[in-house]
Amino acid sequence: MSEIRRFGVIGTGVWGETHLMTYSTHRGAELACICDLNEDLLRQRAEQFGVSCWTTDYEELLADDDIDAVSVVTPDFLHREIAVAAAEAGKHVLLEKPMATTVEDCRAMIDAAAASGVKLMVDFHNRWNPAMWGIKQKVVAGELGDPQMLTVRLNDTIYVPTEMLSWAGRSTVIWFLGSHSVDLVRWLFDDEVSRVYSVSRSRVLTGMGVDTPDFFLTIVELEGGGVAHIENCWIMSTSMPTVFDFKLEMIGSEGTCFADCSSHRMLQTFTPEGPSYPDVAVRTEVQGVPAGFGVHSIRHFADCVIHDLEPAVSVADGLENTRVLVAIHESAQSGQPVEVQR
Ligand SMILES: NC(=O)c1ccc[n+]([C@@H]2O[C@H](COP(=O)([O-])OP(=O)(O)OC[C@H]3O[C@@H](n4cnc5c(N)ncnc54)[C@H](O)[C@@H]3O)[C@@H](O)[C@H]2O)c1
Known part of the structure; x- marks a missing residue:
């Protein structure tokens, strides 16, 4: 059995909640820290999912060497800066769709992930x-x-x-x-x-x-x-x-x-x-466990991190x-x- 991998979620709004419910219940994963600019929402999510680490500064989350991977669930046009910083910090990255709203942004994220040797997947669920x-x-x-x-x-x-x-x-x-x-x-x-x-x-x-x-x-x-x-x-x-x-x-x-x-x-x-x-x-939710294909794709990413597998969605698919x-x-x-x- 592989050791536990620790996940962070940056952006805890409508769809960020799906990432939170998935990591907090996935075998082999721990929801380690969460980040959002909206502090009221963040406090509510921290309580909802029993997370003790939360911050409004994603750099602070990324500075935690014990976090293995992050989901970036910020608005469509705000993926690049966070994903590049996450890859440079050595974290595997799951990006919400679309990968980005410019080809240049996609390339920057792909290059950063390749340079750090981390996994980068877009959530085409x-x-x-x-x-x-x-x-x-x-x-x-x-x-x-x-x-x-x-x-x-x-x-x-x-x-x-x-x-x-x-x-x-x-x-x-x-x-x-x-x-x-x-x-x-x-x-x-x-x-x-x-x-x-x-x-x-x-x-x-x-x-x-x-x-x-x-x-x-x-x-x-x-x-x-x-x-x-x-x-x-x-x-x-x-x-x-x-x-x-x-x-x-x-x-x-x-x-x-x-x-x-x-x-x-x-x-x-x-x-x-x-x-x-x-x-x-x-x-x-089925039998008390999060379910559905929106959850399944995030579980797949978690499994890729936990078991060192290649994500089913490639960076070329995102680009x-x-x-x-x-x-x-x-x-x-x-x-x-x-x-x-x-
Ligand atoms: N897969 C799906 O079916 C699906 C469904 C909905 C949304 N999405 C995607 O998920 C992403 C987020 O959409 P949403 O509906 O959750 O939006 P949302 O507005 O509900 O949530 C986005 C959150 O990101 C936070 N945020 C913005 N900048 C930030 C920063 N620098 N640091 C930390 N937090 C920051 C905001 O405060 C907000 O709470 C988008 O890319 C969207 O297209 C996917």
Whole structure:
């Protein structure tokens, strides 16, 4: 049995909580220290997870030589500085998606990790989504023939950019949800994106004072000839049963797959308190233990640190994802198809 590895979490907001619940319950791992700029939140998280070490200064956390690895769960555009410092301090790093919002930032983090010999993984957790895994296995087994077309719809209600994320006006739905969509396209086709054409509109959210596009409709061409259509929006009605809508279909030369991962499809309850559609797929609890594919990917990273394994998501996956997302923004802005630069 390997010795215990100690983990830190930097950024303890909405998704940081998933990292906290995973490390604090994973065999072979210890949640050693947590960091956030928001001291009230930090105190609350420290109490919630029984952590005695907490700080508002990530440098202080990184100075602890006994910490083996950290998760960086700060807003999309604030990953580089912390991840580079963590790698330079000799910590393995799990980065929330997207890896970063510029190719330069990705390169800086990859270089720092390589120079220190630490693991660097981006949390593209849909690779642990049972439905996506099922489609991937069909593709790998050749049961779909040659993959031809893929359609991914991953949309949020307007609650996400207007209430959940304080920083939505400094990001876009492409960074936030398009990162998952593009990772699925690259992974399921096992191919690189050559060209993108995207159309976006900025009417609803800007009208509400949140300076970010409402949606992007994107056509993606792959080097091997496959084509994907990606739909990402941040303006669905809050009267939807759940915060996101997630559907994917893959059409191959011989087979077709449909997945509906919208969580309200899995469990619906109706009680005197009203209807409810709890998430039992992404982040949940089963038999008192955190579960769901959002937890599973973080467990995988923890196991890679504990047992010195290679993460299933490579640094190239993070870099290529950001390259495509940059091209999608450029295309939406110029109104022209954009070749992905390599
Ligand atoms: N995998 C998923 O499905 C998923 C879901 C939600 C968010 N995310 C990703 O996770 C990241 C965080 O998103 P979130 O929804 O948790 O946002 P959030 O705003 O809820 O949390 C971010 C936290 O980072 C803290 N922070 C910012 N700068 C910091 C610094 N220098 N040092 C320490 N703390 C700092 C903020 O105070 C905040 O509490 C983003 O990259 C986002 O795209 C992933």
